[in-house]
Amino acid sequence: MSSPFFDDLLSLPQPPDGEVVDGLPVVQLFEDAYLLNSLVSLLYPVPPVIPNSYEKVFALLSACQKYDMVSIQTYIREEIKRGRFPVLVTTEAFRAYAIASNMGLIPEMENAARLTLGHPMTFESLGEGLRSFKGRALYDLVRYRVANKKRPPMFEKWLGSLLK
Template sequence: MARHIKDKAYKLSCKCAFIPSQTIREFWEALAYVVEGSFEKAASVLCLAREREDSQAEISSTVSPPEPYNVPDANFIIRSSDNVNFRVHKSVLALASPVFEVLVSLPQPSDCEIIDGLPVVRLSESSELLNSLISMLYPVRMAMPNSYEKVLHLLAACQKYEMVSVQSFIRAEVSRGGSPVPKGVEAFSTYAIASAEGLIPEMENAARLTL
């Protein structure tokens, strides 16, 4: 891929001819960091490049915050890092995750927040991520992330909560083409993320895409 950009970037028959020169320079900078083994620096360069390109886009798509779950007969509330409450069942969480099984079985502390008689537990994940995660536990329309980077964070959350079956399901969906896959320079940033999160299959796949 690197050789392709170097040799063909200015041939009009190739789409690479329309890549901004600054983006190409940032690609080479990130590639140099990858060669050195500095994957976090490479990811940082690529993330900044993506933010710059997004800010320059004339038309940008906005995603509305997900509607909080409010399942019937809920007996537990999990709150996202951006303060969205999801009303769920303890039994559903416990079946999907050994970590949640322990969490919901613990006695609630005296200062635990209560809403409508339901205990509230705050998690570190965003509402968008929790929306995707919970959608895979209930018979509702599955909310797969709209980018591969978000898929990686979802897989990392599954790993954190030991949701092995859900993690396997997500990987199967990605293999079937149910989610975007990294292309071009994105492979370097996804490798860095997968490496940081300990997602071995995704790290190996991203490494192959950088060749």
């Protein structure tokens, strides 16, 4: 009921030699047991298993996105706003942006990008988080920061010429 993805998947005929447990077909998923336990706990009337870090919350949101669980994803985002799930600390904003970007989590990318505005973007501030950036993520974050932060006019001109 919560996932059209699984509804479609489970309605397909199963291979005759597929793994079966208690007469039901087994479907292999790539997510780890902790994430799946947390996800399933949000589907049923049991105490939810709340992830203990924003990275795990992002992974949970990504799984919801992957499995087309829009209502659960919306619920998690609302609970984050209420402070029930771990929130991102500003000192981790650069790494969080990279992780959210890698997972395609647009609202989380936007939130993390806003949080970076209070910090200088240097190799020191990026630290090991620099390794988390993939594709255009770093470029996109620089463009966001340029568009949303007041800087001296000469710096803007110089940076703008680099980004063209």
